[in-house]
Amino acid sequence: MDDIQIKKSSTVYDAIVVGSGAGGGMAGYVLAHAGLKVLMLEAGPYFDPAKDSMQLKWPYESPRRGAGTTRYFGDFDAAYGGWEIDGEPYTTKDNTEFHWFRSRMMGGRTNHWGRISLRMGPDDFKGHHIDGLTDDWPISYEDVKPFYDKVDRMIGVYGTVEGLPNEPDGIFLPPPKPRLNELYIKKGAAKAGVKVIAGRGSVLTEALPGNKDRGACFFCGQCGRSCKVYGDFSSSSCLVIPAIKTGNLKLIPNAMVREVLTDNNGLATGVSYVSKDDMQEYQVKANIVILGASAGESARLLLNSKSAQHPNGLANSSGVVGHYIHDSTGSSAGGWIPELMDRKRYNEDGVGSVHIYGPWVYDNKKLNFPRGYHIEFGGGLHMPGYGFSGGIQNMNGVVPGRDGKMKEAGGFGASLKDDYRRFYGTGFGMAGRGTAIARYDNYCEIDPNVVDKWGIPVLRFHYKWSDYEINQAKHMQDTFQEIMHNMGGAIYGPPAGKETNYGLEAPGMIIHEVGTVRMGDDPKKSALNKYCQAHDCKNLFVVDAAPFVQQGDKNATWTILALSMRTAEYILSQRKKTNV
Amino acid sequence: MNRRDSLKALGIGTLSAGVLLEACKPKDNKLAEDNKGAAPTADEAGRQPFEIERDKKLNAEKFFTDHEMATITVLGDIIIPKDDRSGGASDAKVPDFIEFIVKDMPEHQTPMRGGLRWLDVQCLQRYGHTFVDASSSQQIEMVTEIAYPKKAKPGMEQGVSFFNRMRDLTASGFYTSKIGIQDLGYMGNAPGKWDGVPADVLKQYNIKDPWGNKWD
Numbered sequence: 001m002d003d004i005q006i007k008k009s010s011t012v013y014d015a016i017v018v019g020s021g022a023g024g025g026m027a028g029y030v031l032a033h034a035g036l037k038v039l040m041l042e043a044g045p046y047f048d049p050a051k052d053s054m055q056l057k058w059p060y061e062s063p064r065r066g067a068g069t070t071r072y073f074g075d076f077d078a079a080y081g082g083w084e085i086d087g088e089p090y091t092t093k094d095n096t097e098f099h100w101f102r103s104r105m106m107g108g109r110t111n112h113w114g115r116i117s118l119r120m121g122p123d124d125f126k127g128h129h130i131d132g133l134t135d136d137w138p139i140s141y142e143d144v145k146p147f148y149d150k151v152d153r154m155i156g157v158y159g160t161v162e163g164l165p166n167e168p169d170g171i172f173l174p175p176p177k178p179r180l181n182e183l184y185i186k187k188g189a190a191k192a193g194v195k196v197i198a199g200r201g202s203v204l205t206e207a208l209p210g211n212k213d214r215g216a217c218f219f220c221g222q223c224g225r226s227c228k229v230y231g232d233f234s235s236s237s238c239l240v241i242p243a244i245k246t247g248n249l250k251l252i253p254n255a256m257v258r259e260v261l262t263d264n265n266g267l268a269t270g271v272s273y274v275s276k277d278d279m280q281e282y283q284v285k286a287n288i289v290i291l292g293a294s295a296g297e298s299a300r301l302l303l304n305s306k307s308a309q310h311p312n313g314l315a316n317s318s319g320v321v322g323h324y325i326h327d328s329t330g331s332s333a334g335g336w337i338p339e340l341m342d343r344k345r346y347n348e349d350g351v352g353s354v355h356i357y358g359p360w361v362y363d364n365k366k367l368n369f370p371r372g373y374h375i376e377f378g379g380g381l382h383m384p385g386y387g388f389s390g391g392i393q394n395m396n397g398v399v400p401g402r403d404g405k406m407k408e409a410g411g412f413g414a415s416l417k418d419d420y421r422r423f424y425g426t427g428f429g430m431a432g433r434g435t436a437i438a439r440y441d442n443y444c445e446i447d448p449n450v451v452d453k454w455g456i457p458v459l460r461f462h463y464k465w466s467d468y469e470i471n472q473a474k475h476m477q478d479t480f481q482e483i484m485h486n487m488g489g490a491i492y493g494p495p496a497g498k499e500t501n502y503g504l505e506a507p508g509m510i511i512h513e514v515g516t517v518r519m520g521d522d523p524k525k526s527a528l529n530k531y532c533q534a535h536d537c538k539n540l541f542v543v544d545a546a547p548f549v550q551q552g553d554k555n556a557t558w559t560i561l562a563l564s565m566r567t568a569e570y571i572l573s574q575r576k577k578t579n580v
Numbered sequence: 581m582n583r584r585d586s587l588k589a590l591g592i593g594t595l596s597a598g599v600l601l602e603a604c605k606p607k608d609n610k611l612a613e614d615n616k617g618a619a620p621t622a623d624e625a626g627r628q629p630f631e632i633e634r635d636k637k638l639n640a641e642k643f644f645t646d647h648e649m650a651t652i653t654v655l656g657d658i659i660i661p662k663d664d665r666s667g668g669a670s671d672a673k674v675p676d677f678i679e680f681i682v683k684d685m686p687e688h689q690t691p692m693r694g695g696l697r698w699l700d701v702q703c704l705q706r707y708g709h710t711f712v713d714a715s716s717s718q719q720i721e722m723v724t725e726i727a728y729p730k731k732a733k734p735g736m737e738q739g740v741s742f743f744n745r746m747r748d749l750t751a752s753g754f755y756t757s758k759i760g761i762q763d764l765g766y767m768g769n770a771p772g773k774w775d776g777v778p779a780d781v782l783k784q785y786n787i788k789d790p791w792g793n794k795w796d
């Protein structure tokens with residue numbers, strides 16, 4: 001007998017969902033609750049925050065004191081994965097740069113995301129009229145609004161009703177109040193004329209009406225570790241586990257899908273996968289295949305699913321699959337506030353998402369970049385970790401000591417020890433996240449020469465920023481300087497300059513990559529219709545961030561959830577009409 | 581589930597908030613520093629097999645020689661000494677942390693090893709002894725030469741870089757230990773209700789409302 005076999009299952013599921021993150025989780029949840037028999041395939045292990053989270057651990061429970069050696073966002077962070085995964089490479093082309101953060105676990109990257117939960121606005125869906133630069137989505141804010149509303153009610157999000165034109169309000173739980181440092185930021189921003197409002201995040205600052213399975217937040221500030229009482233949104237805790245409980249959804253963890261299988265008519269019949277548990281090859285069948293493997297992975301799956309009917313890859317007769325990939329821009333700054341030295345101690349952990357937020361409310365017509373950005377702020381008496389008060393020699397020589405005299409920078413001994421206490425909790429930071437224009441010339445494709453450890457061809461990225469993004473980053477830096485200047489004696493460095501593209505992070509670094517399998521009305525210019533259904537294959541759907549035509553400055557996840565719910569409901573309505 | 585229920589789900593629901601705060605202070609938790617010798621391994625729940633393996637392997641290795649460890653210990657206590665509020669770096673097992681972290685982050689290895697040797701050679705030339713064998717006033721004299729980047733004399737730059745690193749690692753190790761966290765007065769990691777900056781603190785900074793919209 002051969003060591004490796006292809007095991008074919010004869011069961012035909014109503015639907016197969018590939019991936020269990022925001023997109024896959026929501027589709028699986030809706031379909032399983034509607035009674036469909038769903039098979040969910042997830043490349044990573046089972047993950048239940050209630051058992052597997054590192055919540056409430058102290059820094060000394062980590063030998064590296066929380067440093068990010070094996071987990072980029074820190075030793076207690078929930079992500080299984082990161083920028084590089086052993087045996088699962090990706091490449092770049094033409095000396096361009098792209099960084100791809102992947103989590104391989106049930107719930108995907110929603111176990112440790114920042115929980116910043118924003119709706120895209122009317123101008124984000126239909127932005128062509130602003131500057132002629134981008135294609136409009138085939139749907140408008142009004143089409144998505146009912147689903148945003150349902151997601152708000154079902155999952156919970158805090159925020160304040162503001163009535164801003166392109167920053168739609170949701171159905172909000174009360175937001176957490178700002179920390180002391182954040183009050184100083186608000187002061188500086190107000191003086192600088194920069195709008196700052198309460199944050200918007202999917203954390204249950206109060207019990208979620210009608211939900212008995214999730215606990216209310218108890219303010220440990222550790223959402224990134226995932227929440228043991230399900231006080232924040234993770235797809236694992238809020239979607240996949242409840243879906244499994246219906247008895248209608250079967251999850252196979254450690255199942256890495258290779259390709260979508262199609263028949264002679266070009267319709268999807270199921271998928272093939274390699275099991276990481278027994279290293280065997282499997283084929284499973286369903287009437288509908290739904291990809292929620294993340295924008296990058298779903299494009300990779302389609303491009304790897306070539307057949308006589310789909311020679312260019314599945315759903316790719318238009319050739320757009322992989323193209324138009326775009327990640328948010330990002331640039332940041334920070335400093336510290338001497339006035340807060342020797343501050344009184346109290347528990348200021350708050351929630352693990354943003355307490356205050358700066359929406360974009362300005363007119364780009366007067367600026368040298370076409371679309372806006374928002375600002376995420378933070379600072380407070382946080383849990384110390386690796387890197388605590390690093391570089392104190394740059395701080396303790398610039399302010400007077402207790403005796404009112406200037407001190408020599410650096411030092412050691414009792415007086416240094418006193419400085420550590422004095423400076424604790426004085427820091428703050430701010431990060432801009434902006435719209436990057438979706439461009440055909442930025443793309444991912446299959447690298448013809450490289451496979452991963454299961455022999456699956458890998459993605460190769462080609463991504464360049466344009467002057468629009470660089471000018472936007474400069475504006476962020478200038479704005480940060482103005483805010484910090486007005487904060488009342490804050491100490492901070494000069495703005496990031498031209499040589500660093502004004503601190504503009506490399507593509508991918510903000511982890512909002514979207515747009516690789518775009519939707520549209522014209523099958524020649526898009527891969528999916530407005531319900532995220534493939535033009536070329538009507539029983540194939542994509543429910544992650546791949547269908548985005550143009551992302552606003554808003555982080556992607558709330559929109560992924562709303563669109564996935566919309567697609568799942570469309571599937572249900574079409575099944576009633578027996579169209580799929 | 582409301583907040584009380586969610587605390588119950590964690591097995592701490594029956595306690596009042598005050599008791600909770602008390603219970604969650606560092607002193608009641610099992611301490612890394614209590615595990616004598618090898619650096620602690622994190623509790624394995626939720627950790628990936630490769631991480632558990634890696635920690636085991638690192639803990640089984642020894643990087644610094646006994647002489648280097650002795651030097652690190654003396655330096656650590658010079659940087660963060662015992663005072664009337666808390667113990668010093670060695671009380672918080674900072675040297676063990678530094679031994680672990682240079683294995684975990686190999687980029688520290690050469691600068692640390694080389695810096696320690698640089699220090700010994702300086703001391704041998706000046707005092708005829710290595711750093712640990714020099715008198716404590718000589719040790720302080722030597723450290724003073726490299727602890728103040730702006731006024732350090734030419735020729736001391738490498739010592740300054742080493743000392744900056746040593747100071748940072750000592751602070752990382754100390755303020756993430758139970759002793760250090762207590763010293764700092766960090767009061768979080770304790771379930772509770774965040775209701776904004778306390779009124780007395782707002783008052784202290786002349787802030788009129790918890791949203792920071794009005795200031796004096």
Ligand SMILES: Cc1cc2nc3c(=O)[nH]c(=O)nc-3n(C[C@H](O)[C@H](O)[C@H](O)COP(=O)(O)OP(=O)(O)OC[C@H]3O[C@@H](n4cnc5c(N)ncnc54)[C@H](O)[C@@H]3O)c2cc1C
Pocket residue numbers: 018019020021022023024025041042043044073101102103104105106107108109110112113114115116117118255256257258292293294295297301511512543544545555556557558560
């Ligand atoms: C640190 C961090 C902070 C973030 N903060 C925010 C934020 O504040 N707000 C926000 O909106 N967004 C944020 N994001 C982004 C957010 O996490 C993503 O937008 C979201 O998780 C995407 O959901 P998804 O379902 O498309 O993909 P993912 O969450 O990545 O899930 C995809 C799943 O599919 C699985 N998979 C992939 N390929 C295969 C295959 N071939 N076979 C089987 N399974 C497969 C993966 O293992 C994974 O579990 C953040 C991300 C990170 C990393």
Ligand code: SF4
Pocket residue numbers: 055203204216217218219220221222223224226227228229230231232350351352
């Ligand atoms: S801040 Fe709240 S929601 Fe986030 S992990 Fe802590 S308790 Fe859970």
